[in-house]
Amino acid sequence: MQRFIAPLAALILASAPLAAQLDPIEYNADELVEMAVVGQISPPSVRDTVYRVEADGTVSFMPGVGSITYNFRTGDSAVDMAGNHVEPAVSLYNLGADGDRNSSESRALNALSQVGNPVTVVTGDAKGERGRVIGKHGGAEHVMVDFDDAVFDRLVIGDVMQVRALGAGMRLLNVDGVKVMNTSPDLIDAFNRAGAGVTGDGKLRVGVSHRIPARVMGSGLGRDHTFTGDYDIQMFDPATVEEYQLSSLRFGDIVAIIDADTSYGRIYRQGAVTIGVVSHGRSDSAGHGPGVTTLFTSTAGNIEPVIDARANLSALLGLRDVELSRD
Numbered sequence: 001m002q003r004f005i006a007p008l009a010a011l012i013l014a015s016a017p018l019a020a021q022l023d024p025i026e027y028n029a030d031e032l033v034e035m036a037v038v039g040q041i042s043p044p045s046v047r048d049t050v051y052r053v054e055a056d057g058t059v060s061f062m063p064g065v066g067s068i069t070y071n072f073r074t075g076d077s078a079v080d081m082a083g084n085h086v087e088p089a090v091s092l093y094n095l096g097a098d099g100d101r102n103s104s105e106s107r108a109l110n111a112l113s114q115v116g117n118p119v120t121v122v123t124g125d126a127k128g129e130r131g132r133v134i135g136k137h138g139g140a141e142h143v144m145v146d147f148d149d150a151v152f153d154r155l156v157i158g159d160v161m162q163v164r165a166l167g168a169g170m171r172l173l174n175v176d177g178v179k180v181m182n183t184s185p186d187l188i189d190a191f192n193r194a195g196a197g198v199t200g201d202g203k204l205r206v207g208v209s210h211r212i213p214a215r216v217m218g219s220g221l222g223r224d225h226t227f228t229g230d231y232d233i234q235m236f237d238p239a240t241v242e243e244y245q246l247s248s249l250r251f252g253d254i255v256a257i258i259d260a261d262t263s264y265g266r267i268y269r270q271g272a273v274t275i276g277v278v279s280h281g282r283s284d285s286a287g288h289g290p291g292v293t294t295l296f297t298s299t300a301g302n303i304e305p306v307i308d309a310r311a312n313l314s315a316l317l318g319l320r321d322v323e324l325s326r327d
Contacts (some may be wrong), residue, residue, distance in 0.1 A: 138229020
């Protein structure tokens with residue numbers, strides 16, 4: 001059984017303002033309920049038509065959701081790939097007793113699994129190996145998990161995994177006006193070690209790889225909650241892509257969406273800020289793009305994002321040693 005132990009250097013973000021006079025993030029640790037949820041590795045799926053119509057009217061066929069994705073994982077590009085909605089690393093689902101991906105068992109897997117939760121393989125040749133939850137994908141209703149490199153060759157579609165789900169019901173105790181969701185205690189602790197925290201005037205300061213305007217957010221709008229799934233960064237306007245360096249987005253990036261409130265669904269609201277993690281890859285279908293799963297949101301904008309190239313789960317959770325430069 002393996003544990004992820006991040007090297008000290010990987011846990012310190014480079015941005016000096018993060019470390020200045022901050023209190024650690026506090027949350028209701030003693031109240032949180034820890035329970036097991038299970039999923040199995042999902043096979044890939046392909047539409048009846050095979051093709052997808054892209055926003056410019058062309059059609060394409062590329063890999064999509066599900067399966068074991070060997071070469072696009074936490075820290076790898078979420079943009080530079082021949083894929084459509086590709087999910088990094090390993091995709092889990094739970095069809096439930098009735099074989100329905102919209103079953104209560106499936107919802108439990110997706111809603112109760114929190115980014116950073118430990119995952120244990122319980123069947124197959126990789127039995128006993130441990131990974132981490134790295135994101136959620138709406139529509140497909142998948143939970144994505146990453147492992148050490150050596151584990152992947154022993155995984156097989158259908159292998160069952162158990163998540164120690166801890167974090168649902170989390171409240172921040174020392175910062176007002178910020179909701180937290182899809183976030184494990186392990187991830188909060190990683191943020192604290194990396195220099196995130198609460199400022200003297202009561203704002204949550206956190207390192208992010210990108211600041212993204214809410215005007216480009218697409219698919220995933222209209223839901224009445226954000227405890228499952230994600231919503232997508234549209235990348236169809238070249239000037240916006242260049243201005244906000246969106247082509248450098250990576251799986252596992254911690255990003256800030258400016259003027260976005262995801263307290264009760266996903267809406268545009270001036271002054272609001274949402275912090276999320278990039279959880280699936282690019283798409284050229286209209287309204288779609290790299291997906292973001294919410295971690296923190298503040299209607300009043302009580303979040304202070306600080307740009308840092310190393311704001312990625314690979315460094316925060318010690319998952320992989322990858323180069324995170326944004327050149």
